[in-house]
Amino acid sequence: MTSAQNTQGRSLWADAIRKIKKNRIAVVSFWIIIAYIGLAALCAMDLVFTSYSLVDNTIPYQAPSSAHWFGTDLFGRDVLARAAHGTVTSLIVGFVGAGLSVLIGTLLGALAGYFGGLVDELITWFYSTLDNIPYILLLVAFSFVSGPGLKTLCLAIGLTSWVGHCRLVRSEFIKQRGQEYVQGAFSMGASHARRIFVHILPNTLHLILISFSLGFVSAIKSEVILSYLGLGVEPGTPSWGMMISDAKLELSRGVWWGLAAATVFMFFLVLAFTLFNDAVRDATDPKLRDK
């Protein structure tokens, strides 16, 4: 926010945080997300659920018991531990995939919206082109040619899903570039880069954040579909997508716990993100301010 607004009253962010704190659903969702991140960190450091890759061929497909709360899989590995470690994969896919796409979308959108003219036309042509390829097909085609694996999965999601962010940031930059504070920055000798990144960009951050969290949810869901198509992470890496896809064969043998564990883990993460996102949107919507 500009300093002029700061002196008049609360900034958009202070106002938003105050509103979010009052929203009970948003607070609970926030702590659920933090819990998932904490769990993923502990799993990644191998401090909890260390038995996730422990193969025990004597106990394949064991039903849930006190020793294995969510049973075991084909190789006798603990399903709960695998589902917990799947959090790491999902969070990487979500943060890196959606992060990359927000980065590309924001950069191209900012350039197009700020400079206009030929730059804008080229970028608009580029994203309209990608936008005219149905997303699921583009993603599948991209993952297919780049091959399976966690890295290529993130890359495929990042490189194919930036169009929405780009369009949003572009229209926001077009709105902002003529405003007084940008002219003011210009008259004080701010360079193009400074005006784009220091002056305009912070004013669009709340929209980018909302857009990112939508992308995060869609990246996690994409991982499941791509896993089913054989374009997911490396075999052996615990992932919810793999666990859900494996259920196709497991269910006919009455093995439901792999599917159940992965679905429950994914459900609460996606739901928390969606609810928190809604709260942020309401709290930062200028139309709803001071109500």
Added chain:
Amino acid sequence: MLKYTIRRILYVIPILFGVTLVCFLLFNVAGGDPAAQAAGKYATVEQIESIRAELGLNQPIYLQYLDYLKQILTFDFGRSWSTKQKISEMFWSGVGPSLSVTVPGFLITLMITIPLSLVLGYLRDSFIDRTAMVVCLALISISSLVYILAGQYFLAYLWGMFPISGWDSSWTGRWEYTTLPILIMVVLSLGGQILFFRTIFIEELSKDYVRTARAKGLSNKKVLTKHILRNALIPIITLVVLQVPFLILGSLLLESFFGIPGLGGLLVTAINNADFPVIKAMIVILTILYTTFNLISDLLYAVVDPKVRLQ
């Protein structure tokens, strides 16, 4: 209107150039050497070279691209690597089965979601609306794959209400096999669509003409059906038109689970067999369809909303 139509149609040309270029680059350049892939893992250098000459891959890249455009224009994409069938024939035989799942599924969903979201929009922030929102958000937090797995397992495998999978190519026999996929399609699109339509209706409800209609004493029923529904039809029609290519494609997951010989299932099989020409052809065909329907929806939009034409 004519001026707008011409401008909008001309705008399709650079887009078509772009989408064909992306498909071409993706499969012929980024995807590695197509000749080596066609020849298989154990091919000798000579074999690869002869396939390269046969596929025209020893030509300069712009000639290859023109060749690719020729394939698209003549709708002749060669043959599948795995089944040796002509790809254009595979495409035409897949459209019918895909549509017999997606069209009923889509229409039933619309018939449920439009009235329901209109009522929810009207009851905005009431207990019923809030409960429905929670249910919708919960519905969209579950992967679509889970709906298919659970539906097939419980309704078909465990309780035997429907066949597990299969297909009958006669028009009267196929409904036995499509009922469950249609049902699952409806359930898995409910949440997202209700959220989408509800937002549209809420936006319409806050407009001035609604206040005017109420002020002149119209009943709630009249305001909702005659005024709001009609105005909200514009974004709804856009959505419907844009869905057509996806109805033709069918559902990748549903078709592969239920053994429906549609385009979605075809694509999944092609991915599993690394059948390059089929994947390449399917993607470019559906992309061109999508571009076409994008154009149609924009033109329709301009017909119903004169403001669009003047921009």
